[in-house]
Amino acid sequence: MKANRHGEGMLGGFRRNARLLFRNLLDSVVRHGPVDTDQGRAEIMNQNFFLHIFPVSVHKNTLRFGYTLGLGVIAFVLFLILVVGGIVLMFYYVPATDQAYQRMKDLEFVVSNGNLLRNIHRWAAHGMVAAVFLHMCRVFYTGSFRPPREFNWVVGVVLFFLTLLLSFTGYLLPWDQLAFWAITVGTNIMSYFPFVGKEMRYLLLGGNEVGQEALIRFYVLHVAILPVLLLAVLGVHFWRIRKDGGLSRPEEDASPSAPVPLPAAESGAEVFPPDTRKTYGLMELVRGRTPMVDRGPEDTLMAWPHLVFRLLTLSILTLTAFMILSLLVGAPLKDIANPQFPENPAKAPWYFLALQELVSYSAFVGGVFIPFLTLVALMVIPYIDRESTGTGVWFHSPRGRRIAWLAGLSTTAVVSLLLFLQIRTGGMRGLYPDAPQWLVDVINPASLLLLYLIVFFFVTGYVTDSLREASVGLFTGFVTALTTLTIVGVYLRGPNWEFFWFWQSWPVP
Ligand code: HEM
Numbered sequence: 001m002k003a004n005r006h007g008e009g010m011l012g013g014f015r016r017n018a019r020l021l022f023r024n025l026l027d028s029v030v031r032h033g034p035v036d037t038d039q040g041r042a043e044i045m046n047q048n049f050f051l052h053i054f055p056v057s058v059h060k061n062t063l064r065f066g067y068t069l070g071l072g073v074i075a076f077v078l079f080l081i082l083v084v085g086g087i088v089l090m091f092y093y094v095p096a097t098d099q100a101y102q103r104m105k106d107l108e109f110v111v112s113n114g115n116l117l118r119n120i121h122r123w124a125a126h127g128m129v130a131a132v133f134l135h136m137c138r139v140f141y142t143g144s145f146r147p148p149r150e151f152n153w154v155v156g157v158v159l160f161f162l163t164l165l166l167s168f169t170g171y172l173l174p175w176d177q178l179a180f181w182a183i184t185v186g187t188n189i190m191s192y193f194p195f196v197g198k199e200m201r202y203l204l205l206g207g208n209e210v211g212q213e214a215l216i217r218f219y220v221l222h223v224a225i226l227p228v229l230l231l232a233v234l235g236v237h238f239w240r241i242r243k244d245g246g247l248s249r250p251e252e253d254a255s256p257s258a259p260v261p262l263p264a265a266e267s268g269a270e271v272f273p274p275d276t277r278k279t280y281g282l283m284e285l286v287r288g289r290t291p292m293v294d295r296g297p298e299d300t301l302m303a304w305p306h307l308v309f310r311l312l313t314l315s316i317l318t319l320t321a322f323m324i325l326s327l328l329v330g331a332p333l334k335d336i337a338n339p340q341f342p343e344n345p346a347k348a349p350w351y352f353l354a355l356q357e358l359v360s361y362s363a364f365v366g367g368v369f370i371p372f373l374t375l376v377a378l379m380v381i382p383y384i385d386r387e388s389t390g391t392g393v394w395f396h397s398p399r400g401r402r403i404a405w406l407a408g409l410s411t412t413a414v415v416s417l418l419l420f421l422q423i424r425t426g427g428m429r430g431l432y433p434d435a436p437q438w439l440v441d442v443i444n445p446a447s448l449l450l451l452y453l454i455v456f457f458f459v460t461g462y463v464t465d466s467l468r469e470a471s472v473g474l475f476t477g478f479v480t481a482l483t484t485l486t487i488v489g490v491y492l493r494g495p496n497w498e499f500f501w502f503w504q505s506w507p508v509p
Contacts, residue, residue, distance in 0.1 A: 041304040051308065053238055057300040058307050061249035061392065067142065068247065070314045071135035075163075076234070077318045078128040082166075083227060085121045093173065095219035097212045100175035101336040108333070115330065122331035124322055125167045129351050132163045140381075140475055141404075143391040143468065144248040150382030152240040155233060157378050162230045164351060169222040171349050172215060180337035181346035183218075184210050189348065189359055192367035209339070250392035344495045344509070353489025354482045360497055361427065361444040370450060374478070385467055400469045403460055407476040414452050415484045418445035423499050453477045 004013050032043035042056040061067055092111060093103050107114030136156060139145055145153035172183045187210070191201040206213025241247065301307075348356045358366025390396035395404050425431050428440045441447070456477055461470035494500040495507065 035304065038302060041302045044304045045308075051304070053242070054303050054307060055242065055246060056304075057302050059246060059249055059300055062247045063301065063306055063310060065310075067249075067392075069134070069138055071131055071138055073311060073314050074318050075128055075131040075135055077315045078124045078131060078322070079230070079234075081124045081319065081322065082121060082128065085117055085124070086223065086227075088117060089121060090223060095173070095215050097175060097215055097337070100173060100215065104174045104176070104333055116326055119326035119329070119331045120322055121170075123325050123329070125170055126350075127322060129163055129167050132160050133351075136160060137475075137479060141394055141472065142248060143385075143393070143396060145382040145385075146248075146388065146391050147382075147386055148244045149240075149248060152237060152244060153382045154379060155237050155240060157375075159230065159233055159237060162226060162233065166222065166226045166230060167351070168349060169218040169226060172210070172218045173222065174333055175215065175337045177334040177337055177341075177343050178332060180210055180339065181343040182349050183214070185346050185356060186348040186352055189352065189355055189367050192359065192363045194368060197368075211339075248392045251389065345493055345497055347489065347493070350486060350490050354485035357485045357489045357493070358446040361422065361446040362441045364441050365444065365450070366446040370446060373450075381471065385471055387468055390468055395472055396466075396468050399464065400466075400472045403464070403469050403473040404476040407456060407460075407473040408480045410456070411449075411453070411477040411480040412484055415445075415449060415481055418448055419488065419499075421445075449481055453481070 003009060006013070006016065008016060031047040033040040035041055035044060045051045045054055045056045089107075092107060092114065094100060104118070107118045111117075139153065139156065168183075168186060171186075172179045187201050187205060190204070191197040193200065202208065204214070204217060205211075206217050347353060355366065355371065358370060360366070390400070395401040421427075422445050427445070428435050428443050432439075453474055457470050457474040460473045461467060464470065488499075491502060492499055495509070500506060
C-alpha cells in the first residue's frame with residue numbers, strides 16, 4: 001500500500017484526519033486553554049455561556065458556606081426544578097373544573113412516575129418560599145442591603161413577592177377541597193385591603209367566587225406570566241450582584257491590605273522614607289506581585305474550580321434532598337372541590353397563616369395595617385441604614401447578637417401571653433360584647449404585638465445608640481412573631497379557628 005506524505009497508510013491517514021476533525025469541532029465549542037493555568041481557568045469562566053455571569057475570581061469570603069448558607073443558590077435551584085417539572089406537568093394538566101382533579105388522580109395512578117413528579121413540584125414550591133425567606137434574613141443579618149446593594153435588596157423584595165404569588169396561584173390547580181378553600185380564604189384576606197382590595201380580588205378571580213374563571217386565571221399566571229416575570233427580575237438581581245462588586249464582605253476583608261514594609265535585606269536595597277515633594281506612581285508604593293491595591297490575588301480564588309464546584313455540589317445536594325423527600329412523602333390531595341361544603345377549619349397556605357391568625361384578631365390591623373407597614377419598612381430600610389461599619393458581619397456585632405436573642409425570646413413570650421389572654425377572655429369583644437369596632441381594632445393581640453415591637457426598637461435604639469442594632473432587634477422580633485403565629489396557625493387552630501394543643505383531638509362534626 002502506498003504511504004502518504006506523512007508516511008502513513010490509508011487507515012493511518014483516516015485516523016489522523018478524524019482526529020483533526022474532532023479537534024476542530026471541539027475547538028469551535030470549547031475555547032479555553034489548559035485548565036492548569038490561571039489563564040485557562042479564567043478563559044473557562046469567560047468563554048462559557050452559563051459561566052460568564054460569574055467573575056473569573058472571587059473573594060474568599062464569598063466561598064464561606066457559613067456566610068451565605070448557600071440559600072440564594074438553593075432558592076435558584078428549586079426554581080429550576082419547578083420550571084422543568086412544571087413543564088412536564090403541563091403535558092398532563094387541564095385547567096378546567098371538570099377535569100383538573102381527575103388529572104391529579106391520573107398522575108397518581110396512571111402516569112408512570114406521575115406521583116413523584118407531582119410530589120417534587122409541591123415540595124420544591126414550599127422549599128422555595130422557605131429558602132427565599134431565609135435568604136432575605138441572611139442578607140438582612142449580614143447588613144448586605146447597604147450601599148451599593150440597596151437597589152438589589154428592593155429587587156429582592158419584588159422577587160419574594162413574586163415567589164409567594166407563584167406558589168399561591170399553583171395552590172388552586174389540583175382543584176381539591178384544600179386548594180379551593182385555601183384560595184377562598186387567601187383571596188378574602190386580600191379583599192380587606194382598603195380602596196382596591198375588593199377590585200383586586202374580583203380581577204384575580206374573574207368573579208366574586210372561586211370557579212372556572214379563577215382556575216384559568218390562576219393557571220395562566222402560574223405557568224406563563226409569573227415565571228417569566230420572576231426570571232426577568234432574577235436576571236436583574238444576578239446582574240446587580242456583579243455590578244455591585246460581588247457579594248458583601250466584612251470591612252477588614254474589603255479594605256486594602258496594609259502595605260507590609262520590605263525588609264532592606266530582602267529587597268537588597270537601602271529603603272528611604274518617601275519624599276513628600278515627589279509624586280510616586282502606584283508601582284513604587286504597592287508591595288506584592290500585582291499592582292491591584294484593593295482585592296489582590298491574596299484574598300481571591302479562581303472561580304474555576306472553587307466557586308463552580310461548590311455550586312455544583314450544592315445543586316446536586318438540593319436535588320437529591322428533594323428527590324428523597326418526594327419519594328418518602330406524598331403531596332396532599334383531598335376530595336374534589338365542593339363549593340357547598342366548606343372545610344372547617346379553612347386554612348390559607350401555610351405562608352399566609354400568620355396573616356390569617358392576625359386577621360382573626362382584627363381584619364384591619366392584621367390584614368391591612370401590619371402587612372402595609374412591613375412592606376414599607378422592607379423597602380426603605382436600605383435607604384435609612386446607610387452606615388458602613390459592621391457590613392458583612394452576622395448580626396452586626398456581639399452586642400447585636402445578644403439583642404437578637406433578647407428580641408427572639410421576649411417576642412415569643414409576648415406572643416404567648418397575648419394568645420393566652422385572647423383565648424381566656426375572648427379579647428375585647430369577649431369582655432365587652434357591645435364594644436365599638438374601632439376599639440376592637442385598637443386593642444387586640446395584633447396591635448399590641450406591633451406596639452411591643454415598636455417600643456423594643458426605640459428602647460434598644462436609645463440604649464445602644466445604634467440604628468443597626470435596633471433594626472436587628474426589630475427584624476428578629478418580627479421574624480419570631482411570624483414564625484410563632486405560623487406554627488399556631490398550622491398546628492394549633494382547629495374547627496371554627498379554635499385553639500387546640502398538639503395532643504388534643506378535634507371534635508367530630
Ligand atoms: C427568587 C428569589 C431569589 C433568588 C433565586 C436569589 C438568589 C441570590 C443569589 C444566588 C445570591 C448570591 C449569594 C447568595 O447565595 O446568598 C443573592 C444575593 C443577594 N440577594 Fe438574592 N435571591 C432571591 C431573593 C432575594 C430577596 C427576597 C432579597 C431581599 C429582600 C435578596 C437580596 C439579595 C442581596 C442584597 C444579595 C447580595 C448579597 C451580598 O452581597 O451578600 N434576594 N441572591
